[in-house]
Amino acid sequence: MNRSLCSLFQGLLLLAALVLPAARAADTAPTHTVPDTLAQRIAACTACHGVHGEGTPDSGFFPRLAGKPAEYLARQLHYFQRGLRKYGPMEYTVRPLSDAYMHEIAEYFAQQEVPYTPSPTPKVSAALLARGQALTEQGDPSRKIPPCEACHGSQLTGVAPSTPGLVGLPYDYVSSQLGSWRTGTRAAAAPDCMATIANRLSPEDITAVSAWLATRQLPADMHAQPAGSVTPPLECGVLGNAPASAAPVKGDGA
């Protein structure tokens, strides 16, 4: 049995172990309650994301959570709750969770250390891969696209506390997230720098950059770079580098 199926079964077994006795108990002994533990809280997540948040790399659909910055993960849970990100099963799962729960769950997954499993790489031309590399490392000044590395870190492993890494993610996941920013099914606090960037990329650029990122060798150290180690070339609401609305607006290059 492959690992993702294993995780799925483990998740379902855990869920059944927790829910079934409680359901039976409810008929006979109303004093019994479901234990309020972290394991119980994350049982609803592990069927898709894996017990340690390793995701399902072979499917490319259920994203990895392990080792992503805690603040980033907590913010995404809020976004699904508030409808800024749209995916039915996620919206449904996080709807009843309190802020404190979401932070605790985010901390749990951020602390998990599990090896990355390479995802299948798409077959694209050398020219498209070269375009992807250029966008990642130099951007495209003629279209005001900054290099991805400028914010996601020189190794593309992310920057604490709010910028996720871009290596080790499946092609399908990266390209669909960039597409979601263009169609408005994913958004972040204004100014939403990723929406700006995704809209400056052409559909071909999205294929190119997603393919280049998916073919990268994983760096030995996959941890996010320390906070403050990059100077983002655009203002991003989630990075807190945007001026208050009363202050003069800084240009793209500030």
Ligand code: HEC
């Ligand atoms: C039915 C499968 C499923 C379940 C159950 C589920 N997720 Fe997800 N989750 C997904 C998918 C698919 C996405 C990507 C959605 C998208 O395209 O934006 C996602 C996205 C996320 C993200 C954003 C990841 C990123 O890198 O931006 C976080 C965080 C997350 N899930 C946490 C959780 C937590 C915590 C739970 C349990 C409380 C949970 N998920 C339950 C399928 C699931």
Ligand code: HEC
């Ligand atoms: C100005 C800074 C900045 C630049 C430049 C930038 N990003 Fe981002 N990116 C962010 C931030 C901040 C987030 C987190 C957004 C959130 O919290 O929802 C993010 C998130 C993402 C995500 C979501 C990852 C996940 O796990 O769901 C993808 C994909 C992404 N960026 C791709 C790119 C690509 C490709 C480029 C280069 C073409 C790029 N980014 C350039 C700041 C930047």
